[in-house]
Amino acid sequence: MSRFDAAKYRADFPILKRLVRGKPLAYLDNAATTQKPRVVIQSLVDFYEKHNANVHRGVHTLSEESTNMAELTRTKLAAFVGAPKPQTLIFTRNATESLNLIAHAWARKFLKAGDIVLSTEMEHHSNIVPWQLLAAERGIKLEFVPVNLDGTLNMEKAKELLAKGPKLFTFTALSNAIGTVNPVLELIKMGKAAGAVVSVDACQWAPHKPMDLKTWGADFVSFSAHKMLGPTGIGVLWGREELLEAMDPFLGGGDMISRVTLEKSTWNELPYKFEAGTPNFADQVAFGPALDYLSAVGLDNIAKHENALADKTRAILEAEGMTVLGPTDPAKRSGVVSFNVPGLHPHDVGTAFDLEGVAVRVGHHCCQPLMHLLQCGGTARASFYLYNDESDVEAFGRALKRTLEFFKVKPKAGVR
Amino acid sequence: MEGDAELQDLYREVLLDYFRSTTRKGKVDPADLRAHGINPVCGDELEITAELKDGKVAKLRYAGHGCVISQASAAMMAEALEGTDIPKAKSLVAAFKKLMLENGDVAGLPPELEQLASLEGVRKFPLRVKCATLGWNTVMQGFEVKKS
Numbered sequence: 001m002s003r004f005d006a007a008k009y010r011a012d013f014p015i016l017k018r019l020v021r022g023k024p025l026a027y028l029d030n031a032a033t034t035q036k037p038r039v040v041i042q043s044l045v046d047f048y049e050k051h052n053a054n055v056h057r058g059v060h061t062l063s064e065e066s067t068n069m070a071e072l073t074r075t076k077l078a079a080f081v082g083a084p085k086p087q088t089l090i091f092t093r094n095a096t097e098s099l100n101l102i103a104h105a106w107a108r109k110f111l112k113a114g115d116i117v118l119s120t121e122m123e124h125h126s127n128i129v130p131w132q133l134l135a136a137e138r139g140i141k142l143e144f145v146p147v148n149l150d151g152t153l154n155m156e157k158a159k160e161l162l163a164k165g166p167k168l169f170t171f172t173a174l175s176n177a178i179g180t181v182n183p184v185l186e187l188i189k190m191g192k193a194a195g196a197v198v199s200v201d202a203c204q205w206a207p208h209k210p211m212d213l214k215t216w217g218a219d220f221v222s223f224s225a226h227k228m229l230g231p232t233g234i235g236v237l238w239g240r241e242e243l244l245e246a247m248d249p250f251l252g253g254g255d256m257i258s259r260v261t262l263e264k265s266t267w268n269e270l271p272y273k274f275e276a277g278t279p280n281f282a283d284q285v286a287f288g289p290a291l292d293y294l295s296a297v298g299l300d301n302i303a304k305h306e307n308a309l310a311d312k313t314r315a316i317l318e319a320e321g322m323t324v325l326g327p328t329d330p331a332k333r334s335g336v337v338s339f340n341v342p343g344l345h346p347h348d349v350g351t352a353f354d355l356e357g358v359a360v361r362v363g364h365h366c367c368q369p370l371m372h373l374l375q376c377g378g379t380a381r382a383s384f385y386l387y388n389d390e391s392d393v394e395a396f397g398r399a400l401k402r403t404l405e406f407f408k409v410k411p412k413a414g415v416r
Numbered sequence: 417m418e419g420d421a422e423l424q425d426l427y428r429e430v431l432l433d434y435f436r437s438t439t440r441k442g443k444v445d446p447a448d449l450r451a452h453g454i455n456p457v458c459g460d461e462l463e464i465t466a467e468l469k470d471g472k473v474a475k476l477r478y479a480g481h482g483c484v485i486s487q488a489s490a491a492m493m494a495e496a497l498e499g500t501d502i503p504k505a506k507s508l509v510a511a512f513k514k515l516m517l518e519n520g521d522v523a524g525l526p527p528e529l530e531q532l533a534s535l536e537g538v539r540k541f542p543l544r545v546k547c548a549t550l551g552w553n554t555v556m557q558g559f560e561v562k563k564s
Contacts, residue, residue, distance in 0.1 A: 345482060345483035348485070351426065351541060351544060355422050362458070363458040363459065364458065364459045377460060402420065406424075407427075407484075
């Protein structure tokens with residue numbers, strides 16, 4: 001590698017030293033969750049050994065320390081994603097909860113029967129099911145922007161559907177299943193011009209590509225810490241301040257109130273209005289060093305590095321005549337490679353790869369409507385991150401060869 | 417294929433033969449028993465249809481896409497259950513599930529399930545056990561519906 005020193009980063013991730021079924025681990029399931037650098041793991045240990053106390057409550061030293069440490073992450077995150085104010089970033093359990101928060105606290109208050117929620121056929125189940133639940137409860141109408149066979153959004157249809165005046169346009173920035181990079185800025189602009197509130201699922205974007213929420217101009221953006229070197233149990237919802245102020249709380253309880261009488265309560269200020277109960281403050285603290293790590297490496301460098309590895313992997317697959325899903329245009333691709341071995345079920349592919357120490361995700365990737373559309377029950381998916389290197393691509397190649405030989409797969413060359 | 421002992425232990429030759437076999441693939445129509453199973457792990461769907469006559473499973477077919485393990489297991493199940501009476505069929509389902517879920521002894525399998533011993537390697541891959549039991553759970557659902 002030239003400037004990007006994957007070997008140096010690799011050494012920061014203790015888990016990458018382990019063996020799987022007797023082989024060195026080639027971890028290619030980063031779109032599901034990423035591994036954690038030592039600094040993140042150590043920060044959890046340090047926190048519990050030296051600072052642990054409940055936040056926002058006590059006047060004692062430990063409580064003050066833990067509150068400051070947890071809030072420091074919010075400040076760092078605001079800088080990382082270009083949020084206008086730290087308090088517009090709400091910590092949830094995961095991105096699924098962030099999307100559900102929008103459905104419960106915003107949509108239930110502001111949408112009525114007959115209003116349209118526009119999504120896309122590319123979405124993760126977490127950006128479909130909350131809206132279906134709301135449709136059943138409130139009689140709102142759900143529409144979806146179709147996906148072309150090359151795995152890109154049909155922009156013409158998007159325009160037509162937006163012309164119907166949906167109240168909410170909610171879409172993924174980057175497909176977890178097939179790796180399509182959507183034209184986020186254009187979609188936000190189109191949604192806003194149509195008068196919709198725009199929500200972006202940035203789960204796969206935030207770990208890999210820079211974002212500046214101020215210039216994005218969306219209304220809600222959701223993502224998750226565990227997909228960007230951070231601990232599990234921390235999701236993020238960014239919301240435009242006026243919207244967050246106008247919304248009712250999501251969950252009721254401690255921390256989210258300003259004053260409680262037996263008759264009535266008033267709400268705490270942002271972001272605490274949406275963070276009821278004891279928050280996951282230890283993991284929130286440990287998300288801080290993850291952001292520092294990503295900032296030091298640089299998201300642009302990461303995207304370049306993983307795209308190069310993904311391209312090499314695609315070349316191996318195409319040389320063997322495998323089916324590779326997703327856009328053919330390199331500019332619309334990411335570090336996600338979704339593929340099928342002709343005649344073989346993704347689960348059998350996944351197990352054969354596992355025997356070679358290669359961790360790939362198999363199945364529908366929580367995107368059953370998209371899989372149905374692309375006429376496959378599922379795929380096998382390799383997704384790269386900053387600590388992957390050539391050795392992982394080589395292991396992938398070995399695993400593929402082994403699979404094809406064992407199952408005697410004779411693909412037609414050039415299947416696509 | 418020789419030389420890949422690890423893959424061979426899981427995907428035994430007999431299993432691959434059943435996977436490729438189309439003898440009992442398809443649907444019985446009209447069917448006395450019809451059941452639909454979904455593997456929540458991968459979303460694979462399997463439809464079991466059967467003709468029941470004189471208290472026996474006269475004919476049993478499986479339809480749907482799936483991995484080598486779920487398809488081969490369904491094919492072997494169809495072969496094993498055809499011709500048995502219903503209580504016997506249920507006891508065979510129980511015996512197979514015991515093999516897979518409770519690490520049952522291969523030697524203790526009823527003679528009708530002799531071929532199913534080829535699935536013992538699957539137990540080293542706990543996530544794949546659901547693939548092996550999909551057909552069996554589905555047919556059991558079918559028997560339960562029949563009863564009520």
